[in-house]
Structures are given as C-alpha cells and as structure tokens.
Amino acid sequence: MDSNKNIIAAISLSAAIIVLWALFFSPSPEDREKIKQKRIDSVKSLDAPEIENSESNKLLSRTEALNKDKRIIFENDNVKGSISLKGAIIDDLLFKNYNEKLEGTKKVVLLNPRNASDTYYLETGWVTNNKNIGLPDNKSKWKVEGNTKLSPGNDVKLKWKNDQGLTFEKIISIDNKFLFTINQKIKNNTNKIYNFYPYSQIIRKNIPKDIVNFFILHEGPLGVFDDQLVEKDYDDVIDKKYSINAEEGFLGITDKYWLTSLIPEKNKNFRADFEYSEKFKISYIETEPLEAEPNKQISNKVDIVIAAKEVDVIDEYNEKLGLSKFDLVIDWGWFYWIVKPLFFLNDYFFKLAGNYGLAIILITVCLRLLFFPLNNYAFRSMSRMKILQPEMARLKEVHKDDKMKLQQAIMQLYKKEGVNPVSGCVPILISIPFFFAIYKMLFVTIEMRHQPFFGWIKDLSEKDPTSIFNLFGLIPWSPPDFLIIGALPVLMGLTMWAQQKLNPAPQDDIQKKIFMFFPVFLTVILAPFPSGLVLYWTANNILTMAQQYVIMKRTTVKTSQ
Known part of the structure; x- marks a missing residue:
C-alpha cells in the first residue's frame, strides 16, 4: 500500500512539474x-x-x-x-x-x-x-x-x-x-x-x-x-x-x-x-x-x-x-537551470580531483548533503513505518476477510503512533529533479568521453566491458552484447537490493515479488548505459543506504525506550 502511494505521489509530482512548466515557461x-x-x-x-x-x-x-x-x-x-x-x-x-x-x-x-x-x-x-x-x-x-x-x-x-x-x-x-x-x-x-x-x-x-x-x-x-x-x-x-x-x-x-x-x-x-x-x-x-x-x-x-x-x-x-x-545546442533540457550549474560544479571537482569518476562521486555527495535534512525527515517516517510492520501484519490477519475494517484499523494505528505514510515520500520527490539533472548532465556532455575511473573502467562514457556470464573475465569467453552485464551494474543492483531491505516491506504479496525482482530488472536495463551514469546511481544508493541505516537505528532505539 505504501509503495502504491509512493508511486502515485511520484506520478502526481511529475504531472505537477509539467503543469508548472506549461504555466510559467x-x-x-x-x-x-x-x-x-x-x-x-x-x-x-x-x-x-x-x-x-x-x-x-x-x-x-x-x-x-x-x-x-x-x-x-x-x-x-x-x-x-x-x-x-x-x-x-x-x-x-x-x-x-x-x-x-x-x-x-x-x-x-x-x-x-x-x-x-x-x-x-x-x-x-x-x-x-x-x-x-x-x-x-x-x-x-x-x-x-x-x-x-x-x-x-x-x-x-x-x-x-x-x-x-x-x-x-x-x-x-x-x-x-x-x-x-x-x-x-x-x-x-x-x-x-x-x-x-x-x-x-x-x-x-x-x-x-x-x-x-x-x-x-x-x-x-x-x-x-x-x-x-x-x-x-x-x-x-x-x-x-x-x-x-x-x-x-x-x-x-x-x-x-x-x-x-x-x-x-x-x-x-x-x-x-x-x-x-x-x-x-x-x-x-x-x-x-x-x-x-x-x-x-x-x-x-x-x-x-x-x-x-x-x-x-x-x-x-x-x-x-x-x-x-x-x-x-547542448541538450540541457527542461531543467536547464539545474543541469548546467551542476555541470560547472562537476567540472570544478574534476579539475580538483583529476579523475572524472571521483568528480561524479563528489557531486553525488554534495547532492546528498543538500537534501540531508529532507531525507532525514523521509527516512524517519519510513523507519517508523517499518517498526509498525509486525502490528500491521497482525491486523491483516485479524481482518483478512474485511478490507474495510482492515483499512480503518490501519488508519487508527497511524493516528495513534503519529505516522503519516505520505509525508515520508514528499521530501524524496522534491529531490528527484536534481538527481535527474545530474543524470542528464552526465549523459549529454562531451567532457566525460574517454575519461577513466579506476581498475577495469577505462572509459566512463562507455558501458562496463566486463560480464557476469564469463565471471568478469576469468573464463576465456566473450559473451554476446546482450549478455554483457558488468561488475559495476551488478554492484549497483546489489546496493539497490540492500536498500530495499531497509524499507518497509509491501503488504501485498504480488507487490513483494515485483519489488524483489526490481533490482535485477534495473541491473539489466542499466548495463548498456555509460559507466559514469551507473557509478552515479551506485554512489547515490550507497550514500542513501548509509543515511537511512543511521536514521532507522536511532528511530528504533528511541521507540524502544
């Protein structure tokens, strides 16, 4: 149910952005x-x-x-x-x-x-x-x-x-x-x-x-x-x-x-x-x-x-x-006012660090810091939701034959504990344009072309050349293009899977299966993308997971007292 609300909220915000653009731009x-x-x-x-x-x-x-x-x-x-x-x-x-x-x-x-x-x-x-x-x-x-x-x-x-x-x-x-x-x-x-x-x-x-x-x-x-x-x-x-x-x-x-x-x-x-x-x-x-x-x-x-x-x-x-x-002529897109300044910030980090991959990680850190208070609020709400999961499971079992009473009981539980299930996703949605902007910036600019990171990543503008299907080069076999799913996309998928474990589990069994499959789906989808973009998503997942873990630990201790 909460996942549905998050999706609905995301769609609503996207529609609102389009409407606001139509009104003002x-x-x-x-x-x-x-x-x-x-x-x-x-x-x-x-x-x-x-x-x-x-x-x-x-x-x-x-x-x-x-x-x-x-x-x-x-x-x-x-x-x-x-x-x-x-x-x-x-x-x-x-x-x-x-x-x-x-x-x-x-x-x-x-x-x-x-x-x-x-x-x-x-x-x-x-x-x-x-x-x-x-x-x-x-x-x-x-x-x-x-x-x-x-x-x-x-x-x-x-x-x-x-x-x-x-x-x-x-x-x-x-x-x-x-x-x-x-x-x-x-x-x-x-x-x-x-x-x-x-x-x-x-x-x-x-x-x-x-x-x-x-x-x-x-x-x-x-x-x-x-x-x-x-x-x-x-x-x-x-x-x-x-x-x-x-x-x-x-x-x-x-x-x-x-x-x-x-x-x-x-x-x-x-x-x-x-x-x-x-x-x-x-x-x-x-x-x-x-x-x-x-x-x-x-x-x-x-x-x-x-x-x-x-x-x-x-x-x-x-x-x-x-x-x-x-x-x-450089396709900065609708979010020009965000994307282009982010480029200059990323370019500054590149000149400072001397490595474009490190610049991507540094600008990802900056975005996490910018939205740190908002994300704290969101993760605190999500952690409270996770604490309530056992009680919600009990209510689901008690009222399994009456959906109306189940909804009423859940709403009473929210009211009693002071939890608003929607409030946690709103701050995250506010930050979405900024994270889309960095994705856009890395995709459309030439400055990342032929820039190395470390190890096997020699060109951040190209896909990860390794593949899980030959054990990342340990087996002397070159898989076809559609089977080239590199180490970096796999790492990104693992961080997404770990991040999901920190979130409240969906109550619906079908939703659970969909969300379990989602990291695998996104790993396959992002495998052909430039390594710089996958690096950004991976770094963002790790930083998000770290912040979320700390907030949830603190919220758990506070609730138990």
Whole structure:
C-alpha cells in the first residue's frame, strides 16, 4: 500500500512539474499565435527563390573523393581538413583532439565529400530570380588568389567569374577553435542592376550510425529563430518539410558530441528550411535581396561553427557572436537551470580531483548533503513505518476477510503512533529533479568521453566491458552484447537490493515479488548505459543506504525506550 502511494505521489509530482512548466515557461497564447502566424507567413514567403542542388550519384571512397578535386588545406589547434575548390564547399574535417575509440589513434571525422558514401558538407552561395545570370554552383571551379593554406590569421581568397561581367569572391577565415567566417562578395562590372539572395546550407546524406535514439537527448536538425528553439528529429524532416521566417538566430545539425551550424548575418531577415530529398538539407536564405548596382559590389557574411560540443567553447561563441540560446545546442533540457550549474560544479571537482569518476562521486555527495535534512525527515517516517510492520501484519490477519475494517484499523494505528505514510515520500520527490539533472548532465556532455575511473573502467562514457556470464573475465569467453552485464551494474543492483531491505516491506504479496525482482530488472536495463551514469546511481544508493541505516537505528532505539 505504501509503495502504491509512493508511486502515485511520484506520478502526481511529475504531472505537477509539467503543469508548472506549461504555466510559467511555455509561450503565452499570444506568443503561440505569433509563432503560428510566422509559420504561415514562412510558407507564403516565396519571394526568395529556392536553393537548387545538382549532385552526382557516383559513389567513391573517401580517399578517392578527396583526391578527385583540387583543395585548400586548413588547420588549427583543434581541427584539420580541406575545402574543395569545386563548389568552394567545406567537406573534409576531423577533430585533432578526439579519437574514434579509446584504444586507437584514428581521429573523429565529421565531414565527408559529396561523392563519398557518408556525404556531409557545408556550402554558401547566391541565388537569383533572374534565370539568365550565370551563378557559381557546387560544380563551379574556383581559383585561389594569394595564400593557399587556411589557418588562424591567414585568410584564403577564392574567385569565380561568369561571362556576363560578374565576379564572385569568398574570403574565408578560421579562428583557433571551431569557427569559420566566410565573407562572400559580388562585383558588378556591368551597366545593369541585379538582385541576389545569399544562402548557406548543410547537406547530410545519412542518419548517423551511432545516433542514441533516446528521449533524454535530441540529435538532428535544430535552430533558434527569434528566441524560439526548434528541434526536429530526422524522421520528422523525412515526413514533412519545415520552414520558418526569422529576423535572427542560427540553425544546424547536432549529434550527441558534434555540431555543424550556420549563423546568418546580423539584422538580415531569412527563411530557414529543414527538408529531405535523398539527402537532408538544413538551409537558410535571406528574404530581402541585395541590389548590385553598376560598377559596385555587394557582400554578405556567414559564420559557421563546426565543433566538438565542449561547454566552455559553446558558451564562448554564444557570447562572442552575440547569439541567443546558442548554448542549447547542448541538450540541457527542461531543467536547464539545474543541469548546467551542476555541470560547472562537476567540472570544478574534476579539475580538483583529476579523475572524472571521483568528480561524479563528489557531486553525488554534495547532492546528498543538500537534501540531508529532507531525507532525514523521509527516512524517519519510513523507519517508523517499518517498526509498525509486525502490528500491521497482525491486523491483516485479524481482518483478512474485511478490507474495510482492515483499512480503518490501519488508519487508527497511524493516528495513534503519529505516522503519516505520505509525508515520508514528499521530501524524496522534491529531490528527484536534481538527481535527474545530474543524470542528464552526465549523459549529454562531451567532457566525460574517454575519461577513466579506476581498475577495469577505462572509459566512463562507455558501458562496463566486463560480464557476469564469463565471471568478469576469468573464463576465456566473450559473451554476446546482450549478455554483457558488468561488475559495476551488478554492484549497483546489489546496493539497490540492500536498500530495499531497509524499507518497509509491501503488504501485498504480488507487490513483494515485483519489488524483489526490481533490482535485477534495473541491473539489466542499466548495463548498456555509460559507466559514469551507473557509478552515479551506485554512489547515490550507497550514500542513501548509509543515511537511512543511521536514521532507522536511532528511530528504533528511541521507540524502544
């Protein structure tokens, strides 16, 4: 019965959180109407032409695709790659400080050429409603003027001319982290007036193989448009094109650890599109044309962030580029105001202790201390309930044929002993958002990736590699993936089982069996999860059990006097 009440209370609190969020954080009816109207307007906004693409269907290996066209090389302390002079597209990038696997030297590659099987690249350019004007596209061959290698402080200038007296230029720069800036210009050497619309787009062929597909993390197209966060799953974009007009913002594609993003020039209205036609296309185009007068030039700037989602770097660009909510490319979730501060606290402990696993344990201790008084109150109530278990069992036997009298007798017992069965779970429920927040923080941030703990845990972002089915490596046999239930998940299950022994046992026999099986169930469920998360749950269980044991011992002595 008490367990049922705890479950009901948990569901009620979850519902209350959702309702409170809807009341205080969701857009007002007026704002929702404005957003709705903006989406309607975006569909109607046909003044800006569509961005056309022509792609070759011939697939090559990545090496063959890279060697097919002439390139300029770029490199700084964090990234390395090249820009194809055919189309002037950024289609080759790897992260110098991140390996694909813990044991190995192969770097994480994010971008791939258009003819590779895993095409993923970024493109900038111009379109116009005048079909008679020759424009550079992704097949045009650009020429390099001056510097032939892109690095911090050494920009690269590309040039392309048509047969009608128009010269197109791109001046590309890179900082020492993850920011590319492209200044593109058109010089009109004719006596005519032309209108052009600048655009940028990200082309990706495949959904990532290592996509998490878990409700706690968004991966896929996203953007912030006039302060409104938009997140679309890949399946959403396949099913239906999404368009919106905005005055400011950014858009891109986010993976668990990696990001590609486009940031339009300030104070320029644009239309953003998320769509799919054999490939995913995340693009924007300015909705007000730039007028190229005779013998004059027009220019446009786009910032491109292709980054490992390091928190300090993302926050730096959020401020440096004057963006709103760029830090939301890291999926902090509804409890942003809890999750992000917890990250900074955990990062402080990591720098202090020098071990990410110890940092997780220290932040778990801090949370237990924060809620120590509340948990004391809850455990004191639970201990009183456990003391009453023999008397409740006796009442159950006496009134086994009359449930109404049984309920009345139990309520009289509660009243006589001054016990409120609900009061014990409320303080625990108040702390649930904080413990969910640390779980979220560890799951979505890159800082735990490839961080060791001690012993056999070499990477806290991966599951425990040992398995109970080969006696944790003592038997020379490699079990299949679904049988890899490591030592750390088993320890977590044992701590949960021991913790249950300290709680009042359910009166119902079916509930008893369910709760006996629950630690085993959770051990199997959490076995594939990152070791850092399992370590957090294990440390939390041990600290909870220690506090609960002390409180129950004290309560037992007090009652016996």
